[in-house]
Amino acid sequence: MTTTAIAADLQAAIENCAREPIRTPGSIQPQGFLLVIDEASMTVVQVSENVTDWIEIAPSQLLGMHLDDLVKSGSAFVDQLSDLDEDQLQAFHVGDTTLIQGERAGQLFAMMLHRNDGVLIAEFEPASDASSAHGRLYPLIRSFISQMREDESVDELCLRSVGFIKRITGYGRVNAYRFDKEGNGVVNAELADDGYDKYLGLCFPASDIPQQARELYCANRIRIIADVDYAPSPIIPAHNPATGQPLDLSFATLRSVSPVHLHYMRNMGTGASMSMSISIVMNGQLWGLISCHNHAPRDVSFQTRTACELLGRVLSLQVETKGAHLRSQKMLSLRKQIVxxxxxxADHDSVLNGLKSLSDVFLGFVGASGAAVVSDTECDLYGLTPPQNQVHALATWLNNRQGSDVFHSDNVGRDIPNLPGLAKSIGGVLAVSISEVHSNYILWFKPEQTHVVHWAGKPEKVVDVSGSLSPRQSFAKWHQTVEGYSTPWDETEIEGVAELRLAVLGIVLRKAEELAQMATELKRSNKELEAFSYSVSHDLRAPLRHIAGYAELLTDMEQANLTERGQRFLGTIGESAKFAGTLVDNLLSFSQMGRSAMRLSEVNLAAMIESIKREMEPEYQGRTIEWITGELPIIVADPAFLHLAMRNLVANAIKYTRNEAVAVIEITAAETADTVTVSIRDNGVGFDMQYAGKLFGVFQRLHRMDEFEGTGIGLANVRRIVERHGGTVKAEGVLDQGATFSITLPKKHLSPVAR
Structure with a gap:
């Protein structure tokens, strides 16, 4: 048989096991008998087949018998049953149990009565004297509870519980299990007589207890199997008359056991068991079990089982309380670190800088060995982390995934298979998004921790010849080396990270509101500045022209009367006045740029460039310029504004290549589905890229006036024009090797009316 076929058979067997009717087995264990009573008629509607062995009445005689007749017949031994009035019966909830004792032929019997499946279910077992049992068990339970200490660990508490249960039940071996998140159980406490296998510290796989069995352990806290080789007693009739279905025995003590579980017990060499029967429940979930075993069949009285169940409930409350206390302490510590x-x-007015200043606190927040803060523009690494490119790849993966804002994994190779390189650096990751808009994350990393798991037998299921699931044959210690995992992330750590996220988002939101307010104020200030600059520029034009004009007239009229020094002074006045006039004109143009309305139309870029070259011929007459013009598209823009921007860029290329024997100016365009980028490249003086951010500011210059003339406003005009079109500008250069200026404009379409 192929591996695939074996796997398919195993999966089918597991699914069949999951569907096994463990709540409705149709039979009971024979150490007692069962009667099912219809509440409306108070008649017996179902019985266990072995009832004759106990009270010498055939099932056929009991079925349909009224409860009063059963009590008055003299054959019954539970005369107290007649004392149950209607109010007492109505007080029962589903699964509630009461005990009534009676006697027949000197033998004490106990009846456990509970309501379920629309009927009253009465179970009868031999019982010891209740008063003597109470006198023996109550002091033990009181002593157990009084010895509890606040500093007692959960494992120590489980060990005391194991000792108490072993003492009152007399079983040869008693174990306590606690389950991990995957449902695997580890034996954390054990007391065993000589001759019993020891399982302390060993693991049992989650598949040993199917999910439906776990749910049943939460509903019914105690379970007994007196003899693994018992012959089950069928229920007559098989179906509950109230439902038409097999009787639900979820809360019945005598409920028959799954054959697979009995096979499992035999393989462990156990003759009798309360195996996996005292449930430890925390927050409604099965936290653990206390399991008892004995080589020989052994019965345990109802009173003793009740004491064990009470202890299980006390233990559950203590485990829950201790867990809540530890969680509260851990959350308190985490919240102090969050503060x-x-x-x-807040002190640094920055999330990134704030975390950087407290790197030790940030790194140790969740017990990680490494951490990272990733934003759109930065990636800060702390401690032992994957390479930066892998951290960026992880942030991209997180941004694309669907799910909660907090992601955690203790095995990245398993959970993030499309980033195989990540598993070579780390074993676990905990990540949280700190932006609702951008791909910004805080990440913590843990290294892989290779460890050895000690199993009670090889945790593999086998399918027998009938296609049924067969429990493993051996429970001898079996070692498994587990790789790829980090230590797990604690639930409180995950919750703490979620709280940190909310707090950071609050800071980011407040910062965004402050920036929005600043942007509004800046917009108002810009408008006021534009109005001021327009007014000043307009008012300065006339006096500057007067200065330049009168200086020129004075030169013409009085040149013969002026000394050489005076003529030089007068020439400087005229040149300065002309430059100031040009500066004012450019400033006026810059201020008007934000005030003038945009008038969009189709612009032929190729024709515009040719027009600009003709306009500027006087500027480069006598020079050798090699023009390289690529294919330029037709775009939608404001023709006047775009002409000014392109003229400025071409003029700069001509100006800054004047020292080259052969100037090369290349004008090209590149298109995407949404944008057009026009680039003007030259082989001139270039610039140092560390000053690239200054180029597009007002009055920003990278060269002295005696090297290259200019007012420092041209590129500021270019940026304003492009940004008004919804585009961006970019400059790249290398000193003495030329520069490239690019403008990227969004593609726009004219409406039919505009055409």
Missing amino acids: QMLGAM
Whole structure:
């Protein structure tokens, strides 16, 4: 048989096991008998077949018998049953149990009565004297509870519980299990007589207990199997008359056991068991079990089982209380660290700088060995982390995934298979998004921790010849080396990270509101500045022209009367006045740029460039310029504004290549589905890229006036024009090797009316 076929058979067997009717087995264990009573008629509607062995009445005689007749017949031994009035019966909830004791032929019997499946289910077992049992068990339980200490660990508490249960039940071996998140159980406490296998510290796979069995352990806290080789007693009739279905025995003590589980117990060499029967439940979930075993069949009285169940409930409450206390302590510590980090962020007015200033607190927040803060523009790494490119790839993966804002994994190779390189650096990752808009993340990393798991037998299921699931044959210690995992992330750590996210988002939101307010104020200030610059520029034009004009007239009229020095002074006055006039004209043009309305139309870029070249011929007459013009598209823009922007860029290329024997100016365009980028490249003086951010500012110059003339406003005009079109500008250069200026404009379409 192929591996695929074996796997398919195994999966089918597991699914069949999951569907096994463990709540409705149709039979009971024979250490007692069962009667099912219809509440409306108070008649017996179902019985266990072995009832004759106990009270010498055939099932056929009991079925349909009224409860009063059963009590008055003299054959019954539970005369107290007649004392149950209607109010007492109505007080029962589903699964509630009461005990009534009676006697027949000197033998004490106990009836456990509960309501379920629309009927009253009465179970009868031999019982010891209740008063003597109470006198023996109550002091033990009181002593157990009184010895509890606040500093007692959960494992120590489980060990005391195991000792108490072993003492009152007399079983040869008692174990306590606790389950991990995957449902695997580890034996954390054990007491065993000589001759019993020891399982302390060993693991049992989650598949040993199917999900439906786990749910049943939460509903019915105690379970007994007196003899693994018992012959089950069928229920007559098989179906509950109230439902037409097999009787639901979820809360019945005598409920028959799954054959697979009995096979499992035999393989462990166990003759009798309360195996996996005292449930430890925390927050409604199965936290653990206390399991008892004995080589020989052994019965345990109802009173003893009740004491064990009470202890199980006390233990559950203690485990839950201790867990809540530890969680509260851990959350308190995490919140103190959150306050520290938020304080640092506030002091530095930055999330990134705040975390950087408290790197030790940030790194140790969740017990990680490495951490990273990733934003659109930065990636800060702390401690032991993957390479930066892998951290960026992880942030991209997180941004594309669907799910919660907090992601955690203790095995990245398993959970993030499309980033195989990540698993070579780390074992676990905890990530949280700190922006609702951008791909910004805080990440913590843990290294892989190779460890050895000690299993009670090889945790593999086998399918027998009938196609049924067969429990493993051996429970001898089996070692498994587990790789690829980090230590798990604690639930409180994950919750703490979620709280940190909310706090950071609050800071980011407040910062965004402050920036929005600043942007509004800046917009108002810009408008006021534009109005001021327009007014000043307009008012300065006339006096500057007067200065330049009168200086020129004075030169013409009085040149013969002026000394050489005076003529030089007068020439300087005229040149300065002309430059100031040009500066004012450019400033006026710049201020008008934000005030003039945009008038869009189709612009032929190729024709515009040819027009600009003709306009500027006087500027490069006598020079050798090699013009390289690519294919330029027709775009939609404001023709006047775009002409001014392109003229400025071409003029700069001509100006800054004047020292080259052969100037090369290349004008090209590149298109995407949404944009057009026009680039003007030259082989001139270039510039140092560290000053690229200054180029497009007003009055910003990278060269002295005696090297290259200019007012420092041209490129500022270019940026304003392009941004008004919804585009961007970019400059790249290398000193003495030329520069490239690019403008990127969005593609726009004219409406039919505009055409």
